[in-house]
Amino acid sequence: MKVTIYDVAKKAGVSIATVSKVINNTGNMRETTRKKIIETIEEMNYRPNQMASALSGKGTKTFGLLVPDISNPFFSAIARRIEDCAYEQGMTVIICSTDENAEKEKKYVDVLQGKQVDGLILASTFNDKGVFHELIEGNIPLVMLAYDDSMLDISNVSVDDFKGGYIATSHLVTKGHHNIAMIAENTQSSRLRIFGYHEAHAVQDIPTNDKYIFSTIASIENGKKCFEEIFQQTDIDRPTAIFACNDLLAIGVIQGATEKGIRIPEDLAVVGFDNTILASTTVPGLTTISQPINEMGKKIVDVLIEEIKGKKDVKKRILFNPELIVRGTT
Amino acid sequence: MKVTIYDVAKKAGVSIATVSKVINNTGNMRETTRKKIIETIEEMNYRPNQMASALSGKGTKTFGLLVPDISNPFFSAIARRIEDCAYEQGMTVIICSTDENAEKEKKYVDVLQGKQVDGLILASTFNDKGVFHELIEGNIPLVMLAYDDSMLDISNVSVDDFKGGYIATSHLVTKGHHNIAMIAENTQSSRLRIFGYHEAHAVQDIPTNDKYIFSTIASIENGKKCFEEIFQQTDIDRPTAIFACNDLLAIGVIQGATEKGIRIPEDLAVVGFDNTILASTTVPGLTTISQPINEMGKKIVDVLIEEIKGKKDVKKRILFNPELIVRGTT
DNA sequence: TTGAAAGCGCTAACAG
């Protein structure tokens, strides 16, 4: 049988209250009893049951982290950072991959609430806003990653997507490209990056055409497919550059182009987004926009912990600076 | 305030016992009361507190997954698969990155036990065997990934590392390489892969020299460093091929070699292990050994669930077949 | 078919 606080108390010849006090480092007591209890705990290899302590008011010391896909290098990198920061605070992370699928999003949020997580980090899209409102009403501490929607009163940490889209596109424009295709996702970040794309054209008086903007879901496979689609278009001039809204898609483009004998960057320039590990291992290296993953991950858990501590009213919206990393594809 | 089973019971005009029965789909009752209760649950948006149900005997419906590093593509890929399979069983996964660090391993295992996880999946090395014994004594259902130690009476799912090392090395030998360096890790899998490396030499009557075997920790950076070290050795002939025990290290080697103007595969052949997403995005593509990640992930949770259900005695040891994926680096 | 009540292991007043 599992050893409980009663077993420890009995063996140490004290009451459970006293044991509880040493576990939680609260209250005062004779140094000898404290020592005695600590010894007994070690001896019996006692480990407090967190369920019980959670039930009686303490938190669960666990976060929920919803991401589209933990096997996407960007999300696994930031998850790692979040996990580390949480670990330092004695917290643990339940990771949930949603595939941006509304049903899974809802299900996971429900399950996580049932598990009484102390806070939620949402990096999935939630096109169904209903879930947010439920969460807000439920008063669950939460912070969004990469989803800066000013309509929602939720703390948010993200990279400045508008600026990211802008500098990626400007870089291409500066290199002389006027027919730039963009591969986006159906997410808020992508929408902002698209605005940046337009803005970069606008400041140079270059017209844009929505036919150059494509949409898909993040994966190398889809990037490749999308590339093929782009090069089959007959109603637009063939683009000389492609701005993909993440590295996975950019790499799909590179693979598709390579298969067709299109040279990169000579015949086609490519820019990605995220600066994942993949961007540095392709040849040529992928020009991309980097997000300060470590800073962002840290900030996310800091903000979440503030929320948990009850500074409920000061919803924060924090923007990090994206940075252009020039490599071989441009 | 959170709505509890009492609130539901009161509003539905029944006792909590009855509500509990409909939640858990146990016992019988008049169809009308069941319907009434279900309605009330929906109306009040009631979500059972899992802590309470865990406390009173039901499991926590959560697994712990210890990996060296979730941002390593191999582990994030298998974690994704494990998460999906767990999801299908209504379970959730707490992911912990240990960096193969004994202290973190111990700490995480303790925390996870405190959280009363229903089972543990261990993909970290645990050079300190003490933790295992504690776990075994604690009678925690557990299965190891990629750590087939016949000394330990623990269920295990892994790829046949010996065979993997063997076919990787044989491939190189067949290509005419006689001076093959190996970069390993200080893990059980690596040790088995080293045996395979020796065996592949032995069957061809090619002598081996332990000076060709290097050891480090998985990362691109370390792969590069290790490569540089290898090429500074003066007491051995310079190797014409390197077998790295995972893709990260292999890519480090490629990067190091490229920087030094060493051509791949002409001057140096490279083989990796894992067939991660990285192996297909480098140029030239990385020849590597693939592990059937999807099958393995599925098997792991199947076995774990069996353990949980109490088939405690039939510890399983399951080996999957590795496969050589030939790409451009050999 | 339904409900009362005794836990599950711990925390936090409150009392001594």
Next chain:
DNA sequence: CTGTTAGCGCTTTCAA
């Protein structure tokens, strides 16, 4: 300084 006790929200036997 230490112990008693009433919950926390749910499950489960046992009666009714």
